[in-house]
Amino acid sequence: MSLDDPGREAIAEKGWLLAHKWLLLRRGAQLFFLGIFLVGPLTAFWLVEGNLASSRTLDLLPLTDPLLVLQSLAARHLPETTALLGAVIVLAGYLVVGGRTYCSWVCPVNVVTDAAHWLHIKLGLAKGWQPKPGTRYGMLALVLLGSAVTGTIFWEVVNPVTIVHRALVFGLAGAWLIIAAIFLFDLLVSRRGWCSHLCPVGAFYGQINRASLLKISAAKRETCDDCMDCFAVCPEPQVITPALKSKGSPVVSHWACTNCARCIDVCSKDVYRFTLRGMETRP
8 A cells, every 4th residue: 555545456356436435425415415505595496594504494494503502502592492403403313323424424624625635645745733632622612612702603703614605605705715724724734634633513523423323343354454545544543443453342433433434445355334333243
């Protein structure tokens, strides 16, 4: 394996399409979730109103980011009943599929940071500055503290995901500058710096991961040939070792796992697969 060409053996074994299956599905999902919010502004047919923080589908189904509700409570504002219901629905969904699935399957900023990481590797740049492991928790605390001090939904003012929506709908130049700043930060300053070290949303949804149902399992870890491709493509490589190398459960149970499934894609030995909590030992 070469760091800038992980998955070469998987491509030879399975073909390019199957060796990128989950990556292609993720990109399709991210485009879909972004696209449904643009239908209204572009066509005046409001399939979904709002954004990923708070929305209503067909003027019926409310969906609310639970972190937005926490900010509202920190700001001493009791959310409306529909907002609370929307947060419960979203929370229930991520308890099934995994909280950080939001990061890899829904969040449009992930496309930006993945592109920066790809270019970082292609250019052979140094790893760069790496924030301390607990930094994103500090960022999450600052988000809630900011809401408490200002009495506002503090994070939504600077949330890159919301900014992407504003930029696409309104073409705001300042919004694109913030997205460009995140790209350049990951490219030139800190490899995978934003999503894996700083983003408070990832820190929040990671806690939902601790109880989520859907997991990735190194179910055939005995066939691993130590090619290290899975470590090369994983946005949170520290989650792999306990499942792959220990004598305990093969399930990737670490809260930081994004369920991106790139480890499944690039493994020529088919070591990894999706599983459900409690079923990991079944064939």
